Amino acid sequence: MSRQTTLSAYRIAVTSSLATREQVILNQISTLGIQQRLNLKIVDLYFVEGNLPPESLRKISQTLLSDPVTDQSNWQPLNKDRVTTFNSEEKPSCQTIEVLLRPGVTDNVANELLRAAHRLGFDELEGVATGQRYEFSGDPEDGTLSTAELHRIAKSLLVNDTIQRYTLGEIEPEFFHGAAEVTRPEEIDLSQLDNEGLLDLSAERRLALDLNEMRVIQEYFQSQGRPATDAELETIAQTWSEHCIHKTFRARIDVTDGEQTYTVDNLLKTYLRSVTEEISAPWVRSAFVDNAGVIEFDDETDVSFKVETHNHPSAIEPFGGANTGTGGVVRDVLGVSHRPIAATDVLCFGLTEITHDELPAGVLHPARIRSGVVAGIEDYGNKLGLPTVNGAVYYHPGYTANPLVYCGAVGIGPRDCHPRDPQSGDRVIVIGGKTGRDGLRGATFSSLIMDAQTGEVAGASVQIGDHHRKRHYRSC
Numbered sequence: 001m002s003r004q005t006t007l008s009a010y011r012i013a014v015t016s017s018l019a020t021r022e023q024v025i026l027n028q029i030s031t032l033g034i035q036q037r038l039n040l041k042i043v044d045l046y047f048v049e050g051n052l053p054p055e056s057l058r059k060i061s062q063t064l065l066s067d068p069v070t071d072q073s074n075w076q077p078l079n080k081d082r083v084t085t086f087n088s089e090e091k092p093s094c095q096t097i098e099v100l101l102r103p104g105v106t107d108n109v110a111n112e113l114l115r116a117a118h119r120l121g122f123d124e125l126e127g128v129a130t131g132q133r134y135e136f137s138g139d140p141e142d143g144t145l146s147t148a149e150l151h152r153i154a155k156s157l158l159v160n161d162t163i164q165r166y167t168l169g170e171i172e173p174e175f176f177h178g179a180a181e182v183t184r185p186e187e188i189d190l191s192q193l194d195n196e197g198l199l200d201l202s203a204e205r206r207l208a209l210d211l212n213e214m215r216v217i218q219e220y221f222q223s224q225g226r227p228a229t230d231a232e233l234e235t236i237a238q239t240w241s242e243h244c245i246h247k248t249f250r251a252r253i254d255v256t257d258g259e260q261t262y263t264v265d266n267l268l269k270t271y272l273r274s275v276t277e278e279i280s281a282p283w284v285r286s287a288f289v290d291n292a293g294v295i296e297f298d299d300e301t302d303v304s305f306k307v308e309t310h311n312h313p314s315a316i317e318p319f320g321g322a323n324t325g326t327g328g329v330v331r332d333v334l335g336v337s338h339r340p341i342a343a344t345d346v347l348c349f350g351l352t353e354i355t356h357d358e359l360p361a362g363v364l365h366p367a368r369i370r371s372g373v374v375a376g377i378e379d380y381g382n383k384l385g386l387p388t389v390n391g392a393v394y395y396h397p398g399y400t401a402n403p404l405v406y407c408g409a410v411g412i413g414p415r416d417c418h419p420r421d422p423q424s425g426d427r428v429i430v431i432g433g434k435t436g437r438d439g440l441r442g443a444t445f446s447s448l449i450m451d452a453q454t455g456e457v458a459g460a461s462v463q464i465g466d467h468h469r470k471r472h473y474r475s476c
Contacts, residue, residue: 007126009078009173010057012046013133014066024371025134025157031365032156033356034149041135045098046113047078047173049127056122064116078173095145097154098171100131105163127175134158156364160317185229190218205230207237290418291335292411300415306332307344307408314405315364318372319379325407326380337418338411343381345391345407347373350400363401373405 022040029038046065048057057075066073101107110128117125136145136153145153147168154166165171193201198214201207209217217236221228238244249268254261264270273288285302286294292306306329313321326343333340350366359365370393381388386409 007049008051009047009049009127009175010052010075011078011173012048012057012061012065012073012075014044014046014061014071014073015041016044016067016071018070024375028157028365028368028371029153031356031368032149032152034145034153036138036143036145038136038138038145040137043133043135045100045131045133046110047100047129047131047175048113048125049175050124052122052124056124059120060113060117060122060125063120064113095136095150096169097134097136097150097158097166098131098169099134099154099159099164099166100129100171100173102163102165103174129173129175131171131173132158156368160320185231187227187229188233189227191222191227193218205233205237207233208241209237213240286336291332292329292338292409294336294338294418296415297412302338302413302415302417304333304336304338304411304413305408307406308332310405310407311402314369314373314376315402318364318369319376322373322376322405322407323380324376325405326377326409329407329409330380330384330386333409333411336411336413338413340384340386340409340411342389342410343377343386343408344389344410345377345405346394347391347406348394348396348399348404349373350403351395351397354400360401366395366400366403369403373403377407 019041021042025042026038026040044065048060052060061073061075062068065071107128107130109130113130114125114128136150138144150168154168155161159166188201190198190201195211195215198218199211202209202214207214217228217233240247242248246268250266253264253267255264276284276287283296284293285296292304294302294304297303308325308329310321310325310328314325315321326345330340330343347370349370352365352367352370354366356365377388380386389410
């Protein structure tokens with residue numbers, strides 16, 4: 001008999017009287033074209049596995065998972081044969097959606113619960129999974145939500161399909177005990193592909209590379225006498241992406257202004273970098289050559305600044321897109337050996353008064369995008385203790401399908417503290433949480449034109465910070 005079948009499993013439900021998360025979701029339901037007047041209660045779920053006596057379950061519920069002042073908790077054995085919804089006999093009009101992380105996804109809440117329980121002596125606890133239960137109810141005159149509407153709410157507001165799964169009603173947990181399967185890189189033979197085949201390959205894998213670029217890659221691997229691996233193709237596509245090397249800014253562009261025609265060779269160099277070099281301000285310590293720009297602050301201290309956009313990611317997954325946009329600029333400030341001290345942003349959204357029926361196909365409502373973007377920026381800064389010290393919000397119909405999300409970070413550091421002379425034998429230290437399959441092809445997806453299918457095919461390309469995989473990840 002397997003290990004999993006010899007262990008007992010239990011469901012612990014924790015409900016808070018501080019109903020703050022519920023209203024955020026209710027405010028966004030109308031943007032999905034659902035007009036019923038609804039009530040919502042969110043219950044945090046903890047599935048625990050182990051031969052635990054009732055007293056241990058009571059202590060775990062009351063000391064580790066709930067606050068006696070604001071929360072109520074209860075537990076019961078997990079009955080795999082039960083098909084009715086949890087507590088449905090008490091709330092016949094309640095419609096429920098339950099959400100869990102997929103097996104293998106980093107679950108920090110579960111990991112911390114397991115660690116804390118063992119420290120308190122509950123060594124019988126061997127497995128934990130966490131999730132949420134969303135209980136919807138409403139005015140009987142409005143009728144109940146249809147199955148299609150429940151799925152729409154789940155997919156649009158409650159679940160990131162890359163890392164989560166859901167069920168209408170009661171969900172079955174999975175306890176993950178093993179290591180993820182390791183697969184060998186796929187090999188792709190480019191040698192026999194014609195021009196059409198090369199473009200098809202670029203489109204199929206969302207490489208965002210044109211025919212000339214694909215032919216250069218083909219010629220290289222032909223010269224090597226071997227096929228390309230999927231990892232090599234993805235690495236080249238990322239390195240050559242519009243997102244990473246700004247091909248449009250660096251391109252040679254023919255401009256016609258009335259009867260005058262002239263060529264601009266590299267917009268970035270001609271109109272931005274050249275001006276900076278012409279002014280040559282003595283207090284500019286570094287510009288255009290590192291992760292972030294650096295200027296003098298006083299005789300002993302420098303200040304760094306970095307801004308980047310996370311437009312496409314924020315358009316399809318507002319919280320995660322803006323969240324990791326802030327993370328990216330914080331990383332760049334750290335990349336010049338400075339300490340981040342503040343965040344900033346400029347946000348451009350479509351008009352929030354637009355009705356659901358007026359939205360282009362596949363586009364999230366601007367109110368949803370705004371709520372998720374603001375929450376994502378706020379969340380990342382709060383976790384690092386960084387205040388958002390200034391910013392701006394602009395509304396225009398042109399930003400309905402593609403918002404502009406500028407995230408910025410400010411850092412400070414001692415003069416000349418940034419080493420720029422790597423030597424043989426230097427050690428590289430990587431700091432951070434484990435990475436997953438989320439965020440793959442983020443650079444190339446951000447380089448493509450958005451259409452109605454972008455959210456469906458590129459949702460997994462939005463990176464999700466490890467420490468943001470928390471119990472109310474999508475509720476913002």
